[in-house]
Amino acid sequence: MSSSTTDLWSGARPDVTEFTHRHIGPDDAELNDMLAAVEAESLDELMRQAVPAAILDDAPLGIGRPLTEGEMLARLRAIGGRNRVMTSLIGQGYHGTVMPPVIQRNLFENPSWYTAYTPYQPEISQGRLESLLNFQTLVADLTGLDVSNASLLDEGTAAAEAMALSQRVGPKGRIAFFVDANTHPQTIAVIRTRAEPLGWTVIVGDVADAQARSSDLFGALIQYPATDGDIRDHRPHIAALKAAGVVVTVAADPLALTLLTPPGELGADIAIGSMQRFGVPMGYGGPHAGYMAVRDAYKRSIPGRLVGLSVDRTGAPATRLALQTREQHIRRERATSNICTAQALLANIAAMYACWHGPEGLTAIARRIHRLTAVLAAGLEALGFFRENRHFFDTLTVGAGHRARAIHLAARERGLNFRVLSDGRIGISLDETTTPEVVQAIWSAFGGQPAVADAPDGLPADLERTSAFLTHPVFHEHRSETEMMRYLRALAQRDLGLDRAMIPLGSCTMKLNAAAELTPVSWPEWNALHPFAPEDQAEGYAVLAEQLKDWLCRITGYDAVSLQPNSGAAGEYAGLLAIRAFHRSRGDADRNVCLIPESAHGTNPASAQMAGMEVVPVRTGDKGEIDMADLSLKIAANRDRLAAIMVTYPSTYGVFEDTIVDVCAQVHAAGGQVYLDGANLNALVGVAKPGVFGADVSHFNLHKTFCIPHGGGGPGVGPIGVKAHLAPFLPEACGGQVAAAPLGSASILPISWAYIAMMGDAGLKKATQVAILSANYIAEKLAPHYPVLFRGATGRVAHEVIIDLRPLTKVTGVTNEDVAKRLIDFGFHAPTMSWPVAGTLMIEPTESENKAELDRFINAMIQIRHEIADIEAGRIAAADSPLRLAPHTTADLLGDWDRNYDRRTGCLPDGRDPRDKYWPPVGRVDNVYGDRNLVCSCPPMEAYAQAAE
Numbered sequence: 001m002s003s004s005t006t007d008l009w010s011g012a013r014p015d016v017t018e019f020t021h022r023h024i025g026p027d028d029a030e031l032n033d034m035l036a037a038v039e040a041e042s043l044d045e046l047m048r049q050a051v052p053a054a055i056l057d058d059a060p061l062g063i064g065r066p067l068t069e070g071e072m073l074a075r076l077r078a079i080g081g082r083n084r085v086m087t088s089l090i091g092q093g094y095h096g097t098v099m100p101p102v103i104q105r106n107l108f109e110n111p112s113w114y115t116a117y118t119p120y121q122p123e124i125s126q127g128r129l130e131s132l133l134n135f136q137t138l139v140a141d142l143t144g145l146d147v148s149n150a151s152l153l154d155e156g157t158a159a160a161e162a163m164a165l166s167q168r169v170g171p172k173g174r175i176a177f178f179v180d181a182n183t184h185p186q187t188i189a190v191i192r193t194r195a196e197p198l199g200w201t202v203i204v205g206d207v208a209d210a211q212a213r214s215s216d217l218f219g220a221l222i223q224y225p226a227t228d229g230d231i232r233d234h235r236p237h238i239a240a241l242k243a244a245g246v247v248v249t250v251a252a253d254p255l256a257l258t259l260l261t262p263p264g265e266l267g268a269d270i271a272i273g274s275m276q277r278f279g280v281p282m283g284y285g286g287p288h289a290g291y292m293a294v295r296d297a298y299k300r301s302i303p304g305r306l307v308g309l310s311v312d313r314t315g316a317p318a319t320r321l322a323l324q325t326r327e328q329h330i331r332r333e334r335a336t337s338n339i340c341t342a343q344a345l346l347a348n349i350a351a352m353y354a355c356w357h358g359p360e361g362l363t364a365i366a367r368r369i370h371r372l373t374a375v376l377a378a379g380l381e382a383l384g385f386f387r388e389n390r391h392f393f394d395t396l397t398v399g400a401g402h403r404a405r406a407i408h409l410a411a412r413e414r415g416l417n418f419r420v421l422s423d424g425r426i427g428i429s430l431d432e433t434t435t436p437e438v439v440q441a442i443w444s445a446f447g448g449q450p451a452v453a454d455a456p457d458g459l460p461a462d463l464e465r466t467s468a469f470l471t472h473p474v475f476h477e478h479r480s481e482t483e484m485m486r487y488l489r490a491l492a493q494r495d496l497g498l499d500r501a502m503i504p505l506g507s508c509t510m511k512l513n514a515a516a517e518l519t520p521v522s523w524p525e526w527n528a529l530h531p532f533a534p535e536d537q538a539e540g541y542a543v544l545a546e547q548l549k550d551w552l553c554r555i556t557g558y559d560a561v562s563l564q565p566n567s568g569a570a571g572e573y574a575g576l577l578a579i580r581a582f583h584r585s586r587g588d589a590d591r592n593v594c595l596i597p598e599s600a601h602g603t604n605p606a607s608a609q610m611a612g613m614e615v616v617p618v619r620t621g622d623k624g625e626i627d628m629a630d631l632s633l634k635i636a637a638n639r640d641r642l643a644a645i646m647v648t649y650p651s652t653y654g655v656f657e658d659t660i661v662d663v664c665a666q667v668h669a670a671g672g673q674v675y676l677d678g679a680n681l682n683a684l685v686g687v688a689k690p691g692v693f694g695a696d697v698s699h700f701n702l703h704k705t706f707c708i709p710h711g712g713g714g715p716g717v718g719p720i721g722v723k724a725h726l727a728p729f730l731p732e733a734c735g736g737q738v739a740a741a742p743l744g745s746a747s748i749l750p751i752s753w754a755y756i757a758m759m760g761d762a763g764l765k766k767a768t769q770v771a772i773l774s775a776n777y778i779a780e781k782l783a784p785h786y787p788v789l790f791r792g793a794t795g796r797v798a799h800e801v802i803i804d805l806r807p808l809t810k811v812t813g814v815t816n817e818d819v820a821k822r823l824i825d826f827g828f829h830a831p832t833m834s835w836p837v838a839g840t841l842m843i844e845p846t847e848s849e850n851k852a853e854l855d856r857f858i859n860a861m862i863q864i865r866h867e868i869a870d871i872e873a874g875r876i877a878a879a880d881s882p883l884r885l886a887p888h889t890t891a892d893l894l895g896d897w898d899r900n901y902d903r904r905t906g907c908l909p910d911g912r913d914p915r916d917k918y919w920p921p922v923g924r925v926d927n928v929y930g931d932r933n934l935v936c937s938c939p940p941m942e943a944y945a946q947a948a949e
Contacts, residue, residue: 019069019758023512024770025850031770034777034851043769047687050772050796052658055693058765061686062554066760069516075757076544076750080525083540087438088282088417088530091395091429092227093155093184093253093740095277096528098432102481103279103352106488109522111709113488114345115498115513117505118305118713121820121830122320122925123312123887124918127491128712129319132307132344134474135275135289135351136936141469142257143250143271144264145293147936150305150321151275151347151714152290152339153566156190156740158272159183159221159251161292161303161337163191165270166219166247167200169301174218175200180207182226183251189737191221197580197612207237214244221249224263225256228388228427229395231460238267254278254291256393258359258366261463263293270294274740277431279353280346284541285531285741286566287715287748289347299323299936303337305344305713310930312923314891320925322936338569338606345711352488355478359470365432369394373430374455376439382450383443388425392458395429397421400446411445417533418445494921495712496829501918502849502857503829506654506800506842507601509682509704511771517707517754526750531741541746548753549719552700555756555764556681557691558721562730564737566744568679569603571699571718572646574738576611578697578722578729579644579673581736585729591671593638595645597626599652599836601677613643624653624790624836626663635670642672649690650680650798652836653790654775664694673697673726678718681705682846683772683799686765697722706752717745717752770847771799774854778845781858785865789840800844802837803861809839812871813878816841819864824887826860826910827918860910882906887920 021027026034031043040046047056067075088096099108107113119125119132132150139148152158163177177195179188181204188204195202203213207222220241225231238248249270250263255277257263263271276288294302300323308322354362373394377387380398388397400407404424411418416438419427428442443449470476478484497503503510520526529538549561565571576594583591594613596604598620605615618634619627626647635642645667650656657663664674676695682705684690690698702708703716710716722730731738743749759767779788779801786803805816816839820830832842845854864883871878878884880900888907897903908914 018066019514019516020066020763020766023514023759023763023848024767025848025853026770030851031773034773038773038776038780043766043773046773046776046796047769049794050776050792050798051656051687052660054658054661055688057688057692058686061761061764063551063756063761063764066763067757069758072754072757073516073519076520076754079540079543080520080523081540082543083525083529084537085524085528086415086417086533086537088533089428089430089442090417090419090530090532091427092186092419092532093274094282094530094532095429095431096282096433097277097279099279099281099349100353100356102484103349103356104522106485107352108349109518110492111499111513112492112495112497113348114518114709114711116495116712117503117508117510117710117829118344119321121824122318123821123920123922124496124824124829126319126921127494128344128348129307131348131351131491133309133319134355135347136307137472138351138354138470139254139275139291139293142254142262143252143293144262144467145268145271146296147299147302147306148291148293149302150307151342151344152292152304153343153570154286154288154290154740155184155251155272155274156187156737157570158274158290158292159187159249160190160194161339162221162249162270162272163194163200163219164337165294165298165301165303166249169298170218170247171245174216176203176213176216176218177201178203178205178210178213178217178220180222180226181205182228182230183221183223184227186737186740187251189735190740193577193736193738194610197577197610199612207234210237211240211244214241214246217241217244217246219247219249221251223251225253225393225395226389228397229392229429230389231260231391231393231463233460233463235266242267242269253393255362255366258363258465258469259370259393259459260465262465262467265467269298275347275350278350280349281527281747282530283527283745283747284529284538285743286739286745287343287346289343289350304339305342306936308930309935310926312925314923316922318922318925320927320930322930338573338603338610340567340569340603342714344713345715348712352484354470355475355487356484358475358479369430369432369434370457370459372434372436372439374457375452376428376430376442377458378452378455379439379443379450380446382452383446383448385446391460394431395427398426398428400424400426407445411442414441414445416441416445417530496827496918501827501829502845502853504831504843504845504857505829506802506832506844507652507679507835508710508832509844509846510710511682511707511846512848513707513709514755516758517751518709520750520754521747527747531743531746541743544749544753545743548749551756552719552721555685555689556698556700556721557689558698559691559724560727560730561719561721562732563717563719563749564731564739564742564744565699565718565720566739567714567716568699568701568718569607570738571720572603572607572677573610574731575675575697575699575720575722576607576613576644577736577738578720578726579675580611580613581729581734582673582726583643588671590641591643593641593643595631595634595642595667597647599624600646600648601652601679604646604677608646624651624655625657626659628659628662631663631666635666639670642667642670644673644675646675646677648677648679650683654798654800654802654842655790655792656798658793661694668694679704680799683768685768686761687768691721691723697726702752707755708748708751715745715748717748767847771845774845774847774849775799775801775843777854778843778858782861785862789837800842802840802842804840806839808868812868814868814871814883815839818883818886821924822864822867822883822886823860824920825882825907827912828857828860863909876900882909887923889921889923890919892923
């Protein structure tokens, strides 16, 4: 191209259209000021100081030039256009549904809901916690069981969690788990994957035959209705199994439970399933909220998050995460689960769907679906086709013999997908979106338009539901759109998300979730596909997945990627399974030792235990580094059994360790593999590649580094990247299914694709550089006021910084919790508390926050330090200080005031305009009270009145 031609187009893409300027908070002038503050001449120089020379790699990634928002949306629209959205009647746990527009606009597409973090700080999470309590009440009521958790990842992994729970609480010494053969096949696959490394035997057969094996079983699972649509009375089977000590799980369709006897009344101990059909799009497999409910006896063993009712310091009702050890990875290598991410955003959608429709509306939807299914069944029978399942709710299995292929083709011509079964059988599942015209199209595909005079119901009379459900007022008060809109607004108003302020959480990157990145998730070409639709209808997903995998390989230096794991913890598990399978393929079945530094994420030892590995801890030094001498000793002691080491890099302590290359080399020399936890990949993109400097496998938290929003505790996606020798052992390649859907939470992958496409090589690198600069800027500004606990060899931190409050606690009694709650008065979410070191705060600012917001946080921390100084000097007692009595609410502002400081100091400490202040809805929550008085579903209204009194 000639220079004149180049000049002709030189002004066609002004810099203002570049997304990088929208994503990265500080502008050039602010960056220069921040660089001056940390005494670095440039971003590149800072990288040379912070990142060890042995791993620094700033070569172009090969992503290409960044797309503008308009170009990206056009590109994704074109790729999505290669998906063919048909009416999928495949069933198998996935159904068409209608997300009410009031929920779509005010929750699903509302940053107040999708940018919030996991509600570990309950005072600023009361809105989403109330919604999750509604979710738990919904699940407990539908299943007829006592306690429900706050959502799992999908039905398949919920079933695997139920198996692990059954083994934990069931008869000791038994190693077999029974699964009814009429269970969704993807659920059976996930169960098999989970059981194999732990040495558990999975028996698949007719549940009627399970009693004969009951003395060997610790648990059993039954699908209800079955995957072929049949509805059987399993009460005798359940009673017989329980009499033999077997823990019984029922996998139930929640919409069917509005009409059918609930699992708890059938005698089940555990119920699991998916809430997808409660207003959540199929999304080619996810994300969806899995669910679990249990009998009261198992409430302290249930995995995942559990929302409970407590009180604040004034006695007013307040919700919180109860029994926080439900995050079972806290149990480390003793864990039976590594659950970390849940699906809170999708659970909230399902909860609001139930609030919107109420029990009458849900029952009406279910009855309409069943009526259409009964009409369909009668018409097919008139055409000479008979269903194999005697009873049904929404699913028919029809024998078509040699005509099955022609019927499938005729259905495709009419825009319909049926489920393809063996032996000429066809599965058809109706749903909320089904119309009479769809039923007529189905008949047409089968060869006619029958005259139907009578259509008997297919529900067994002795299994029809008689018990009430959703009796709490919350499921009856929001019928008009005005009321629902206001309810959603009221709950959002109680929360603090990224739409209000920086969330400076160490280890949990809370960067911008741009509107342009999220827009395609609402498009039907991405969210309306069934995960088991024919591949030729999902060409757009194939293109996007291959492009995203290629980009992730370029960014990390790995050779292959699996997108299936639907959380970071699931990615850890999948990566360790790949390592395990690799060793076994070489005849090294005895290699089962996993070395894990003591500073590791709690999910690491939990994942290793679940993968059948023995955890051997490695010491960490005073500066947070891996103790190389202890590492050498542990390698030598386990040389013949060494399977892997799990390391987090940059380290959990927020520094780039100089020894990482040596760590990898030593492990490899002993025959082990290196798992590098990708939680801190935000500090590596564009400056270092784990697949190049020695790691064999990593998971990538797309909900951290690659901008999928946290959604109040989920969704998350945790793809894994591997070197070539591990590629044959990825889930897709070896059949070791770790999620229910082949592509995991597919519908949110466009978010990360969009982020990478709009950042390009230069933008991705700059984002990392600015994240590291921001952390070092905070470290330098706070160092005169608080001890900075760890720094690298050159005095630099990575993308996060740990400040040590322990010396101040020793002198004054002020704890890191006091500081965390006081930050709420300044309008901030707290940094990560007491992890990885007790008594500390870990701060990660991200690249998306501008200098003004960083300075506002720094000034808040300095002012808090002055308040601590008042306690040191004896001017005020810790118990009487604004730190201990934080956070301050509007009730504090308006009520009687008898404190040793004035109202403005307590309620408006930074002098902000009261109109702009975030006011927490409750005071400090009493955690002990909530655990001692465990209430995990919506209490009757009089309980609120009693607590208020």
